[in-house]
Amino acid sequence: MTSSMTPGIAANRLGQDELANNFADLHMPLQPHEVKVAADRCYFCHDAPCVTACPTDIDIPLFIRQISTGTPEAAAKTIFDMNILGGMCARVCPTEELCEQVCVREVAEGKPVEIGRLQRHATDTLMAQDAHPYKRAASTGKKIAIVGAGPAGLSCGHRLAMLGNEVMIYDANPKAGGLNEYGIAAYKSTNDFAQSEVDWLKSIGGITIENGQGLGRDIHLDQLASDFDAIFLSVGLSGVNALAIDGSEKDGVQDAVKFINDLRQSNDLATIPIGRNVVVIGGGMTAVDAAVQSKLLGAEQVTIAYRRGRDAMSASRYEQDLAASHGVKLLFNAQPNAVLGNGAATAVEFEYTAQNAGKLSGTGEMIQIAADQVFSAIGQTLNADVDLKLEGRKIAITGAGRTSRAGVWAGGDCASGGNDLTVTAVAEGRDAAMDIHETLMGAA
Amino acid sequence: MADLTTDFLGIKSPNPFWLASAPPTDKEYNVRRAFEAGWGGVVWKTLGSDGPPVVNVNGPRYGVIHGADRRVLGLNNIELITDRPLDVNLAEITRVKKDYPDRALIVSLMVPCEEEAWKEVLPKVEATGADGIELNFGCPHGMSERGMGAAVGQVPEYIEMVTRWCKKYYSKPVIVKLTPNITDIRAPAEAAKRGGADAVSLINTINSIVSVDLDAMCPEPSIDGKGTHGGYCGPAVKPIAMSMVSEIARAPATAGFPISGIGGVTTWRDAAEYITLGCGNVQVCTAAMTYGFKVVQEMISGLSQWMDEKGHTSIQDFMGAAVPNTTDWQYLNLNYVAKASINQNDCISCGRCFAACEDTSHQAIAMSDDRKFSVVDAECVACNLCVEVCPVEGCITMVPQTAGSVDPRTGQTVDGSYANWTTHPNNPGACAAE
Ligand SMILES: Cc1cc2nc3c(=O)[nH]c(=O)nc-3n(C[C@H](O)[C@H](O)[C@H](O)COP(=O)(O)OP(=O)(O)OC[C@H]3O[C@@H](n4cnc5c(N)ncnc54)[C@H](O)[C@@H]3O)c2cc1C
Ligand SMILES: Cc1cc2nc3c(=O)[nH]c(=O)nc-3n(C[C@H](O)[C@H](O)[C@H](O)COP(=O)(O)O)c2cc1C
Ligand code: SF4
Ligand code: SF4
């Protein structure tokens, strides 16, 4: 029997019960009494700061009031009117940096209204009912192609379908959902929620999803442009930055997104091989998710190594604390120098860093951390060869997602601006849909 | 989505939520914004006669009873009727009505108790195009000292007389707004009906002193060291208002007479309750003053969701539905037996039910050493006190005992038939069925 102490990389470190427990909901759904108490705390603020902080502008005071008056279904409608993936966002939004951060009760008492969990209560209630809450407008006769069935594409598609358009969504992956399905930490989206949300969203009608269709591989922009009235690109950032250090080809070195992807698709978490000593390189949400889930699979020692200081880390303080509370060690100001080991990784050598005149450089001091498994989480990149103007390494957009080519819009992670969050992708998809619709109707 | 359209006295509004005559409806600026926010109608802040307008105090007008977390439960005010000139108000009313033909706009009036005064003002009001008038016979402070407001509302004969004048000089619906500062609300309601009123609205505010400054030895709100009673409104007055509404709805002389329900309406549920007690619509003041005009959005969505769930397609469907079930104590079924029951999964072991029942009720809750609380059926009289003091909604419920079972408190078999006090053997006046 393997355990956390088994050397090297091994499956079955934990028993099924412990795994099930580890990968249950990070935040349990609120119970009825908790819902009452939590909703009661909202002051129904005027021009509420929480609304401004929500990238999709959900009318938070209104939906919480609707919950407290016993109409969570009406609350859900208030949420879905602005954010059709309100169910997923309630689970994955870093609320501590969004709505809840600016809640007046966070500012006044250090204890915000639990907006995210209340949002989940409302959306879960309505989604558990059979009927889809929206009807489609009369057909416009317009057809729109969407490439990428992640949050941006789904949000755009739902809005367009609701307005009476026919929507065709292509996605390279075998399942729809984008990172909701393949990336988000397992304990944030339990019980196959991503797929049930896609099914629920599609039940408005007018949306067809074709999987296994890669842009540049099976479908092409010019062809789409001639077959459809408009195109929305929401391909996310499916490429990864390679770890360019000595030894990065050694066994046990893997991309973090791939590791999470495999974990999310696994039917039996016990079969996932995990190192006794795991090192994750990076400072974002992906790094935290990879590290925490390694720990939950039974790794003994897990370290996140980030080349800058704590404050520069893009994972929020809450996420950092989440990692720490699971026993993940956070190592700051350390840049990877080489993966050591004979064929398979055994350790990573880091060099400490310091800021010199605003520039990050090595101090010359080295440290080695034991590692059977090394996850690289140093950023994702655009992975679609499109002949569009770029801004940095993303598709350049102006206004509500307009690209350099007429008739082609883009949004979500693949488009310039934004902050690489699910909720922002939803907002951009929705806004692009409105712009596409208005443009097509104006042209009609 | 259910149709919330309301027809009250032939006055149509997109929903039954009207703003009551008060600061929210004081001027064009407010009323336009209220209509934009979704209110179905407004009753304009009470107008007085032409001439120099009334003056308000220049110190605090309000006092409040707060619940936990400073929730506004009851609001007290010493404000008077409008302090803006009559012609300014009338011009604004005319403009607003023209721009919002689909919303109800009612003009509230309070002029001296003389026919001439009403004859003078009513044609001017008629000219605004407003949908009707509401007679403010309710203001309990300031105006009543001048022989208006509650001073009229407390004398049924005056109500009848003034209402007659209004019907004589004004062609559209006349609503009489009643004061609750009276022993029997049926008398003024009947008087209004006799005078030819088209409806009554109630309640106006209740005489109140909400607090006393213990340093200054002065009731609050205090104006330079002196205070006076004000008018109380908000959630705290809803039970009083609903009881009065139900009395009018049940009284043979006024049964079926249109009622506009006012007092503490804060959520969709409050409105639904008023309507089931016979109201054709509701008016709101304190909720808007506490939360802003936007609060109506929850009222609209909530009422419409509830109506859909219940299969009601219009307000008419459930209007007055609870009136037949509102009766006198003597007709309540004394054979009905219930027992409290504590759901152990929901219980958080606070012990409030125990303290309440042990100290002040029937010693029917047992507490174990490890803080488990359970009901002693042999003592429980089903008073409901524990249900209401328990902080967890739905944790304690009242379970009706099935016919044929034995009530361990009385040792008697629960009788499934109906029997009330009028025939009870302990009632000296009981007439045994012969
Ligand atoms: C590990 C991880 C954890 C995260 N955790 C959170 C979190 O907790 N909270 C949060 O708010 N955000 C989180 N994010 C970010 C969030 O997932 C993204 O911001 C969001 O999914 C972006 O949505 P999108 O629709 O733009 O792209 P994606 O979700 O990436 O979807 C893009 C879709 O396009 C498809 N596609 C890509 N290329 C092609 C092509 N050439 N042809 C056809 N289809 C293509 C892909 O298969 C995919 O389905 C996380 C990201 C990662 C990687
Ligand atoms: C500040 C204030 C001023 C009011 N002024 C008037 C008035 O001018 N005319 C009138 O008929 N009622 C007046 N009212 C009473 C309200 O119209 C209403 O009847 C009462 O507030 C009960 O409703 P609520 O519980 O929703 O506040 C006033 C109430 C308040 C709080
Ligand atoms: S979508 Fe996200 S940011 Fe917006 S209110 Fe909901 S939890 Fe907060
Ligand atoms: S800021 Fe907080 S209290 Fe205010 S409306 Fe938003 S959730 Fe409610």
Ligand code: SF4
């Ligand atoms: S009051 Fe309610 S929660 Fe408290 S002990 Fe009694 S039953 Fe339990």
